[in-house]
Amino acid sequence: MKAAIYTKYGSPEVIQIIDVETPSPKSNEVLIKIKASSVTRADTMMRQGIPKFGRLFLGLFKPKNTALGTGFSGVVKAIGSQITKFKVGDEVFGEKLFSTGSNSDFLCMSENELLENKPKNISHIEAAPICDGFLTSYNFLKEHAKLKKGQHVLINGASGSLGSAAVQLAKIMGAKVTGVCSTKNIDFVLSLGADEVLDYTIIKVNELQSKYDVVYDTVGKLSYSNTKNVLKANGIFMTPVLRVGLLWQMLRRPKKVKFEATGIKKTEDLKRLLNDLVNFFKQGKLHTHIDKKYHLMDIRYAHQHLDTGRKVGNVVIINP
Ligand SMILES: NC(=O)c1ccc[n+]([C@@H]2O[C@H](COP(=O)([O-])OP(=O)(O)OC[C@H]3O[C@@H](n4cnc5c(N)ncnc54)[C@H](OP(=O)(O)O)[C@@H]3O)[C@@H](O)[C@H]2O)c1
Structure with missing residues (x-):
């Protein structure tokens, strides 16, 4: 599968698209085919390694975790033996906090992480940035x-x-x-x-x-x-x-x-807030404004757009 990575801090040019093995879900994980993922200010800050004190956690001289992207929306393709909340074919969205990696074709998530069923009345593109x-x-x-x-x-x-x-x-x-x-x-x-x-x-x-x-x-x-x-x-x-x-x-x-x-809030507290948001979306009370969409291969341009500071609403990566 394709995945966006960065092996050093810097401008959008440090981002590469590489081929990596598609992950296999552990017993407590689901495998998600990513349909859309977000590119956020947090992603661009991690790419740049700013603020500099953040490098104490991200990696002093180069990023310890090279995978890019946190928010996503997609379809469950496989489930581990202990999964009870989701089944193959479910449309889900959420955020891969800290370990990142949503700017890719596939992602594994535990059902205890920030992962919810996508409201049926919104698209993957609209769902991917919700957790930002x-x-x-x-x-x-x-x-x-x-x-x-x-x-x-x-x-x-x-x-x-x-x-x-x-x-x-x-x-x-x-x-x-x-x-x-x-x-x-x-x-x-x-x-x-x-x-x-x-x-x-x-x-x-x-x-x-x-x-x-x-x-x-x-x-x-x-x-x-x-x-x-x-x-x-x-x-x-x-x-x-x-x-x-x-x-x-x-x-x-x-x-x-x-x-x-x-x-860095407790996941259970975030899930409670997210649950309210899901209901607001289901009731048609919230709308995600999408400024620009890019294909994964063009993710550098998405980062360049965010670096202008002029983004209006959200920017997403779409996967075919
Ligand atoms: N603490 C947290 O948990 C957390 C979570 C997520 C994000 N964040 C942070 O929150 C910040 C905002 O993120 P974001 O994605 O919402 O930003 P953003 O979408 O990139 O903000 C861009 C918008 O800001 C407007 N803007 C620029 N300068 C402005 C000014 N002087 N006064 C008023 N508006 C101005 C721009 O409009 P114009 O072009 O019209 O100026 C543009 O529409 C980032 O620093 C991000 O790192 C924190």
Whole structure:
């Protein structure tokens, strides 16, 4: 089978497509034929080996794990003897955390990992990126913000993967949503259901007169310091992008400043959140926006597109 790998850190040119043996499922695993897989900001950061302290885990001088890709959707082709939840032919989606390898033709997953039946009303292409933007933003809005009906949330980076998911989820949760994006993405963010859209090329968030219960900066461009004047008395600032300054603010104000690496939550907690998302998709309340699709052989171009920082929604790799 074909698989995307990287044996050194660097630009998209370090990615190679190689032939490897198709894996065989262990007794507690299913073998999945990958139909679509995601290319995310986390994937591009692993490829570059950034932030540099991450190399303590990824490999100091070169990646220890060379396989690329975490999110996927596909069809179960074989099952191990202990598998009870899935059968051959099931359409499934999920995320291969840490050990990665979804940018390939086949993948083995244990049924205890982040693996769920794909809602029938969405395609593999729409399902593959769910564990990136939707799962991360749902974790932030539900577990950290504990967003309630009628609250006002400002979502910065509303056109990205996490942002486009957050706008839709915050509306489902009954919040009033202000999305922040550039001029070219205003119509897109309005189409997601935002009540109001602000153009960051014209308006600075810290100059706004409104007060918010939650500022969710999905792209790590704001800080608690430069948004505290737009937060209500009990308002919180949260971001999925880790920086040294953020850690300092979290230590000083743990109730007001929030960050979490969603991928290191307990799998059972992630599965609980994912279960809610599956129901929202089944009810037609959520939609995955696909910016671009590439074939596995062209995955370098997908990484190049992500490196521009201008992605709108999600990017997926499709397998024939
Ligand atoms: N903590 C976690 O568990 C976790 C999980 C997943 C991802 N992440 C992180 O979350 C971040 C966001 O990921 P993503 O995939 O959503 O990003 P993304 O889709 O690549 O974000 C690109 C979008 O950001 C917008 N943007 C760029 N500069 C902006 C600015 N100054 N203000 C507002 N919007 C701006 C761009 O729109 P324009 O072209 O219009 O500027 C573009 O649509 C990444 O850093 C990723 O590593 C963290």
